[in-house]
Amino acid sequence: MSGTNQISFLQAFTAQLICGLGLAVAFWVARNFYSIDLISDPCPTLRLLSIVETPIVILVYSWFRLNPQECSYLKAVARSILAFPLGALLIALGAIALGAPIHIEYLSKTIFYSLLMSSFTFVPAAAVFGTSWTHWQRIFAHTKPTEAIEYMICIQAYGAVIGAWFGAWPMPLDWERPWQEWPICVSYGAIGGYLVGFVASLGFVIAGHGHHLKKE
């Protein structure tokens, strides 16, 4: 493992902060400029969130790409842009297997939800790891991240997915609330899980960093 992509706590914190701010800005814009929110207009809001968040994630995480000497910044950006729709496709398939409605009127909602989820999970991983299958496998299947950046990617992605999974639980209840519709509460769950992932991964980065220093 080359030490070139070893990042400091400050860098990790900055990256998280930028991504988190991106989400906040997206919500702020949605409310103040378009006067929409997730509950009343899920489709445009999810689209806005993706539009704001995805470029930020791509630009930030491409900075931390593996082997920066061999792989240019632009290449990292390009492969993460490619991963954006592909990841969304996988997410959508998974969501449908779990029970997402496939009626035509929900199609656009599913698409935008999957895109947002993709930018939480696949896009940063693609930016950093590219097509390195061993890394993907180690991070997502074994859940054994070692580096700070791997912690960030892994924990946030898992946070988003698990959050979305829990977000689906209120849906069958007969409370007749508008937010019980697909994909509103699932999106809330995903965003919540993602944010929890921020904090948790920062914790791991601090712990991991200390560990790293101790080893040296």
Place this chain on the structure above:
Amino acid sequence: MEAIWRSRWCFWLITAIHLVALLIFIRGFLLTRTELPNSSHCSDVSQSPCFFSPTTTTSTSSSSSNSGDGCWTKPAIDRLVIIILDALRFDFVAPSTFFQEKKPWMDRLTVLQNLASTNGSSARIFKAIADPPTTSLQRLKGLTTGGLPTFIDVGNSFGAPAIIEDNFIQQMVLNGKRVVMMGDDTWVQLFPQHFNKSYPYPSFNVKDLHTVDDGCIEHLFPALFQEDWDVLIAHFLGVDHAGHIYGVDSLPMVEKLEQYNLILEKLIKILDGESSSGGLHENTFLLVMGDHGQTLNGDHGGGSAEEVETLMFGMSFKKSSYPLPSDFDTSSCALDLAGKKICISSIQQLDFAATMSVLLGVPFPFGSIGRVNLEMYALATGTWSVEGANMENFDNQAKWENWLHNYADVLCVNSWQVKRYIDAYSASSVIGFSSEDLLHISDLYDKAQDNWLQTAKNLLIHQNKSYDSPIHVLTKQIDTYFNFLTNVSDLARSKWTEFNLRMMGVGLGIMLASLFLMFLASQEVNKAGVTFFSLHGDSRISFESVFAFIIVAIRACSLLSNSYILEEGKVASFLLATTGIIKLRDSIRKKKMIFEAIVLLLLVTILRLTIEIGLIKQAATSLFMKASHSWVLGVVLGDPIWTFVSEIGPILALIFLIFLLCKTIGSIPGEGTLKYTIMGTILSYMLISVHWASESKIPVVAILLRGAGRNFIPRIVYFIGLGQLLLLIFGRYFDLDKAANWKSSLVLRIVAVLSSFSSTIIMLSGKQGSFVMLAFLIGGYCIVRLDSMEENAINPTVGLFTFNPLVVIQWNLLAVCLFFVTGHWCAFDGLRYGAAFIGFDEFILVRQAILLTLDTFGFSLILPVLGLPFLALGQYLWDHAGCKRSFLLTRLSQVIIFSLLIIINFKYKLIYCLLFINKLIVKLLYIYF
């Protein structure tokens, strides 16, 4: 070995705890009521505090018991005609103006509407509220005894449903009234000795809409001109059967209703013609009523508004009537289609027995807890008319006062009788009422009776003087009685028709505790495996058992919520997909069996889509489910290609199944009865495909195979299935040539057992059956394969005790999904009655019950449980290295016990089983009778 024994002991302990928890839960869930053998007699009334004046007490008790001139109360009517229309929904009769929109089945019984809205006629429509369970038998029982039959009436023997409790019919017989019955033969079973004449018609064939009704018509009209009866009961079944077969919104239903309209018109004309003074029907009362309602798809049994709301239409042919002042009038009025005012009152079916007893002047049934309905009483005793509502008239006022006095007298007897029953019940029943409740009831009763004593004395004293507003005093008195009677019926309802939540909670608590124990035990067993078989510690197994525990906990919790039970199919497929995704993650990590993991996920996706399409159909017919079209993609059913696929597809799937079976036989060496058994299944499959082809809508095929006979093939299939089972049971004694390899013989045996059941279950499930069987096989294969992946990877030779709870849970979730895929759902109307009649036209209880059980639990319980040994075999199916038999058996017992625990854990299974058994016994037994 000690550890193995300890773990086994542990499992038995947990099973025992589970059983205890179950028993406690059932105790709270099952409602019990003890039947009392007592009955009322004319002379009993002397014990009552009513008829306080010394002269009347002696005279009533001595004289009335012999004279036909009433015994507890004075009879108000001489003859009673009861027309029962089975499963009569309230909106069949009430004018459509009472509802939000007019449906095709409304306003068909116009003759009743017209009579009720005509000025001057003493006819009235009542909305009758039935108490669940709303099945014909339970309702007839409730109506005649005036009680609340529960799920299980202690003392009710299974074979003979004859009512042993005191009831209205028995009272009439005891008091010399002659009863004539025609129609539904349930009555004859309930009252085998009571009728002077009876014309019962078999009611068990639901497909037959006309036999019972035609029989009724044949005997009803001649009987109207006869003098040899006092009470006539005619029970029509057409509407019930039309609902069961075609649903409410159907042409046969409308035709039936229109037929009834004509019958009722003719009936009323005849009665009216004879109603002049001195005529046969001078003092006859007509009652047209339903025994219960039905849902839009024709089911009943539960407690939804549609099922409990039925009708009572009362009509007196006496001309004289007095008005009822508005303070007692509880009816709601609206304009009917012709613009006339029509009023509808409300009555409890509970009150039927008491009210009718009063009208005919017979003692109340001993166990009746109903009250005499004021409006019905007024209708029959002639205080009912909209005309001439001038209350200022002194003459009217006096009459009214007199009437109220009579009514209060009646209520006095009524309250006394109810109190007597409650006392007798709590004295004799082990599970009586609580002492606080009894005290409260007694208090109310004493207050009411003291008050009445006072009032009546005052009224007697001031009989000839002008007493300050006696009407006011009487009204207050009547209210006091109402208060008492209402309290009693509420208490009885809560005792006999509501679940004991505390008991259920305790049962559930113990169940959760044992769940935790089970988790610990499974950890223990894993540890035992580690120490005894030197399995290298693997933290992941513990992760998976934690995960399995979480999934079970989620399932258990979700079943506490009504919303999750309604959506259970979706929840189960959601959890199954979750486990599938986790398995996919594992297989990616191991870089093997990715194909199986993906197939499993695809299968789950298909299953969930099928479940949702099923839900749509269900939502269309059942109000129980809210329609949620948005969840599903619309499938164009009218498409010819779709028709073709739906005709050919199942047969292709069957052929594929045959191919699989052939391959299994071929791959395993050895001969013997087991192979012949499997061959029987192949034959059955072929017959089934011929049967489906003969039913197909593609004309050429259908003509070719028409001669095969509709019922012939299913019966052969059932017969073969039965033969296979017998062969399996007895075959092992004759099977001398043991297969060399015990493992392959075990596999063969499992396959034989599964396949012998499968043919019958596929037959019963209809065309979806072969697909579901295929899905079951593919899903089961993937689950077992994915499970075997783990252990192979860890350690190829040992690991016998590391069986994975997750795989059992997956198996169970798959079974639950299949239950919903086959079009069942956990509700009273979720049984597929059609399945009971595949291959048979007539109804025989045991046979049809077996078929229905096989259909309901075939894919969800029978096949998965029988297939459980595959889970135990797990990796050894593919691993050719031998393993010791004893280890395998230990493992098998672990798997089976564990899965039993899980199955038991899913509370709904229990609830559903109970509902199912109850429904099966109650509904299947009696509804068609």
